[in-house]
Amino acid sequence: MxxxxxxxxxxxxxxxxxxxxxxxxxxxxxxxxILDTGYSGFLFIPKKLFGRLRLSDLKPTIAEAxxxxxxxxxxxxxxxxxxxxxxxxxxxxxxxxxxxxEEILLGMKGVRCLLLEIDCCxxxxxxxxxxxx
Amino acid sequence: MAVITxxxxxxxxxxxxxxVGHLKGATRGAISESxxxxxxxxxxxxxxxxxxxxxxNYVARKDDRVLARENSLDALSQKLKELKVDPRNVLIVSExxxxxxxKMGLRTRTRITx
Numbered sequence: 001m002x003x004x005x006x007x008x009x010x011x012x013x014x015x016x017x018x019x020x021x022x023x024x025x026x027x028x029x030x031x032x033x034i035l036d037t038g039y040s041g042f043l044f045i046p047k048k049l050f051g052r053l054r055l056s057d058l059k060p061t062i063a064e065a066x067x068x069x070x071x072x073x074x075x076x077x078x079x080x081x082x083x084x085x086x087x088x089x090x091x092x093x094x095x096x097x098x099x100x101x102e103e104i105l106l107g108m109k110g111v112r113c114l115l116l117e118i119d120c121c122x123x124x125x126x127x128x129x130x131x132x133x
Numbered sequence: 134m135a136v137i138t139x140x141x142x143x144x145x146x147x148x149x150x151x152x153v154g155h156l157k158g159a160t161r162g163a164i165s166e167s168x169x170x171x172x173x174x175x176x177x178x179x180x181x182x183x184x185x186x187x188x189x190n191y192v193a194r195k196d197d198r199v200l201a202r203e204n205s206l207d208a209l210s211q212k213l214k215e216l217k218v219d220p221r222n223v224l225i226v227s228e229x230x231x232x233x234x235x236k237m238g239l240r241t242r243t244r245i246t247x
Contacts, residue, residue, distance in 0.1 A: 018206040018207045018209075018210045019206065019209070019210045019213070019220035019225070020220060020221075021210075034240070036237075036238055036240065038236065038237065038238035039235070039236065039237045039238060040235050040236040040237075041235045041237075044237070057221050058220060058221060058225060059221075059223070059224045059225070061226075061231065061233075062233070063231070063232075063233040063234065063235055064233060064234060064235070065234075065235035065236065065237040066234070066235070066236055066237070067237050067238070067239055068237070068238050068239050069239060073237065075235065077231075078225070079191060079206055079225050079227065080206070081206055081207075085151075086155070087152075087155065088148055088149075088151040088152030088154075088155050089152075090148065092189070092191065092205055092206045093231075094227075094231045096235075103240055105237075105240060107235075132174070
């Protein structure tokens with residue numbers, strides 16, 4: 001269970017590049033990612049973190065995002081993993097970044113194995129692993 | 134009851150123990166019970182490597198040649214190590230492929246077109 005931060009639902013994750021054995025923030029630690037139900041991808045992270053995980057060392061996959069205001073954004077991606085430390089769950093997917101990215105956004109593909117309950121009255125998120133259901 | 138002695142990857146063991154602790158607590162026999170459940174599940178599942186069943190495979194390609202195909206990035210990483218292939222020199226793709234169009238909100242800064 002995670003409390004909202006600045007009225008925003010967040011989920012604790014760690015991010016890994018299994019191909020080059022890099023993990024953020026560290027083994028057994030977690031960072032709060034914003035649950036972004038408007039993002040149809042997996043995980044969006046700041047460019048600096050993309051480099052720190054050495055995802056920028058892998059051959060990139062390029063995608064294009066349509067933003068809510070009708071504009072578009074070029075995304076650079078590389079395959080990596082998200083771990084939900086409190087659930088003991090790890091999933092793989094395309095981790096993306098772009099110029100100016102400042103937040104860690106967990107998209108709908110990133111929560112595809114979770115049964116989520118967002119309690120806006122109490123300001124908290126609860127998650128269960130539903131991957132085996 | 135049969136007794137099996139196993140050698141498994143340290144990280145896998147840690148994840149497994151953490152998951153068992155989360156689901157069953159530190160009860161006596163929890164590990165054995167969970168291993169038994171995992172084996173039953175594995176035996177009753179279709180081959181998870183088959184992407185036709187809706188599962189994803191990760192493929193390492195070089196010069197249009199497939200060097201490795203695995204059902205997780207951990208497994209692919211292991212395979213590339215065995216093949217002594219540097220992951221930076223291959224193209225990693227998924228099967229089925231990831232769509233190249235996304236929807237996003239406005240929590241980003243720079244846009245290429247306005």
